[in-house]
Amino acid sequence: MLQIECPWCGPRDQSEFSCGGEAHISRPLEPDALDDIEWADYLFFRKNPCGRHYEQWCHIFGCRRWFNAIRDTVTYKFIAYYEMGANPPELD
Amino acid sequence: MTQMLRTPDAGHVKRTRPISFTFNKRQYWGFEGDTLASALIANNVRVIRRSFKFHRPRGIVGAWSEEPNAIVEIGANNTRVPNLRATQIELYQGLVAHSVTPSKWLRFDTLAISNVFSGLLPAGFYYKTFMWPKSFWHRYEKRIRRLAGLGYAPSGQDIDTYDKMHYFCDVLVVGGGPSGLIAALTVARSGGRVLLVDDQSEIGGSLLSKTETISGKLAKYWLKDVITELRSYPDVRLLKRATATGYYDHNFVVINERLTDHLEHHNERLRRERLWRVRAKEVILATGAIERPIVFCSNDIPGVMLASAIRIYLLRYGVLAGSKVAFFTNNDSVYHTALSLVESGGEVVGIVDIRKNPKSTIVERARSTGIPIYDDHVVVAARGGFNGLKKVQLARANSQGDLILTNKGELKCDTLGVSGGWNPVVHLHAQSGGRPEYDQSAGMFVPGKSVQSERSVGAAKGHIALRECFVDGVEAGKSAALGADLKLGQIPDIPFTIAESSEALKPMWEVPPSQLNLHNDKSFVDLQNDTTASDLRLAVREGYTAIEHVKRYTALGFGTDQGKLGNINGAGIVAKYLGVDISELGTTRFRPNYTPVTFGAISGRSIGGYLFDPVRKSPIHEWHVMAGAAFENVGQWKRPWYYPRDSETMDDSVKRECLAVRGGVGALDASTLGKIEIRGPDASTLLNRLYTNSWSKLPVGRCRYGLMLGEDGMVMDDGVTARIGDNHYLMTTTTGGAGPVLTWMERWLQTEWPDLKVYLTSVTDQWAVVSLAGPDSRRLMANLYPDLDFSEEVFPFMSVVSASYVGVPSRIFRISFSGELGYEINVPANYGYSLWSTIMKFGESLNITPYGTETMHILRAEKGYIIVGQDTDGSVTPHDLGMDWIVSKNKDFIGKRSLFREDMKRDNRKQFVGLETDDPLLILPEGAQLTNEQNRSIPVDMVGHVTSSYMSVELNRSIALALVKGGIKRHGGKVYAHLIDGRIVPATIRSPNFYDPKNKRQEA
């Protein structure tokens, strides 16, 4: 079980969290202007990287706040946490 | 009370405390401190059980969890525990144990016939034979289960309770041997919070069976001092009988502590086991090493065992493993054991050493004692009789250690201690993500690079010498303390141990098969699963090249011992046959659990009773109980299902309740419906974005039905939302949808629209809701609230007013889920019971009838009102439901764009319809598949399925709701429902609104 650091509550067990999948997917402002392929891209297609993955998490059985995290999909290590709406931190 | 092989004084069992126990219905005696295995050996019980596949007699091989053979069950009926290793069972007064063996007779096992025909049972036999023809499998299966004899499950409910413990520490030390203890001491002196766990009944590991002195003291005294010091630190915890069974991500380690299995009497105030869920900043793995056997012909005869086990039985339990003991080794370690045996009065008939002329100090000492040493020799075969080993056959190895062997006679012995070197217990390291690496010079797999914050020490790292263990332990303690941000305290000195010269081992997995092996018997690699060296050879010959595949083909390492003795030898042998280096082949993956864990420990208190899942009850619950309601589980909620009167059947009750609502007035406890307060200047905007219809123009005091879609355009939830004020709404959701819908709304607010000024609050539990339905409900409301005007003009359908109930603020909604005139009264939850009771009193003259969810379902089905999740399944759009009227064209909302995808235009999408069977008394089963044709030509095209189905007393016939391909345009057409009994029955498609299609009654 992973240990995840909620930016508001600190380190807690994974069982308190819910993963929201890939982060930084903005909802199109004018969905009607998109063709089916563009809409499908927003709706269905997700990155599946081997390595750093930028994702959304919610401390669902805690403060219920959403936040972003960068997690390595190979080592399961969390590399960074940052708030919703913030730009991801620069990594080397 | 004689124990034939008990020494006069060796070991540390308590000889003043004799213990009586029973094995296979015979009574024996042992001492306090014995294991079942050590006591059986003391009583010269050689054959413990028959083997899994060939039914060969088997004896004790090891002294702890590595034991593959000595599997027994203890207890009876509901306390029966199958599949225990005799080597791990602590002896207690009155213990009753049985062999886990299918046959009553250990000596004359009729099934051992399969041994004679064993050539017919090669590797892959089960795959090859039993999978064809398929229809025969059920016949074979019974036979195999009887053959296997793996014991019986307990017959009743477990009488024990189990606990879970969540724990955090700076440093977790797994293993209380020399390196683990000194590591723990290093961290403890640095002020760290330490958890040290050891799986045995005494902490000490190898020190419990060591003859060396430590800093001039006997090992046991050094051990005592260290434990005393560790116990003096308030932040240090020592657990014995606690096995670290799994190492998971982020230094999460699960530890199974056994608390009562060693006790004579069941005590219900004690917990049988405690499962520790530990998050450690740093982990030190001091898990030791398990001796590796050498594979040779007939190496499974009772009496052939690990040399280290002989040492432990002697020095810890004071038991001679046999009367005439021989050893077979490729390293120095057995010489210590042989000397100790001689000192305790045992007879050592010889040491067979693969190495040519070994010269280390300990070998010289053994030689000078007069123990015959056969260097440059191997044991090619063991020979035995009914009671186990009789002699071993020797041969001389050639220079390459392979192929050509010369017969060098026999050695008469009843016990053979084998040592092929050591396998460090790298299991936890591997589970943590590390990859064990093969150390060519040491001839063993050792821990590789650490992936998590862990390090291995001592024998677990391949360091067998005591001094190395101490050095490792101190170093690891320091690095772990620093890793956990501790300040180093006084570092323990490395204890003084006598250094002796030693000579490297010479690796050998298997004594090569040779023509000397006259009776041509098997060489076992995995004793528990009867996997032989020739099985491995066959697998290689048949083209298997990966060790994981060989494992699955030959069942190598599949037993309850997880191949602790066999796996590495198996890999070595396969590598040899394949002609590759073992480092290249690698090992099979080490998976949790290290040793078996009981289901009880895993489930803890989360079974059966009320702790499994919370039960949610409405504030009116007790009334329903008193009224004798039958309850239905809806999510975690208990809801009244129907209220049987006198001797009514469910059908009777439901009919009566339906008629009462349609003809008079009924009351439903609707408190469980999800309720969400939405407040803030952007409340309307949020609703506009989440619901398919428009909310901006809804006047205060009015309600509206809404459909919520996923972004994929599929219906997710529905419900009525009321506008309480300009910036204030109260949303209702389905009972099951309350949580998910709130989470869904919060997610959009937090992640996508943080600019919206809206607060969401779940108020499901804060309000009790009584729903009144039926033509008489208006009169009842007027009685309840004499000051309010309930006329159609003042209080029309889909409106809400605030009112006072006994001085408490309440709200009244005029809405309907039954198709009748209806009201819903919301009061603060604490007043729910009072409100309901008052309504029942006021409604007496109107013959008010409480009704349950079943009636509610029928009433709504008669109106064709959907239940999301029953009539929809995540692939249904508003259009599929025939609800285009609720989809706004003038605004964007979640899911809208998806409604214009190509797939949404298909005219054969499954659509929501009503069904009437030709036979009005036939109730279709929900889930029944529908076809267009009555004849059954396979393949049949399924065109839909029944989603809801009831008998309607109002309509005097059965009704059903269904999803049918292109159904909306097929009203009047026929479909055929396929029933489980094979009948195919016709039904007519129609509008789902069966009752009062113009909705006059609810809007009356």
Ligand SMILES: [Zn+2]
């Ligand atoms: Zn939090």
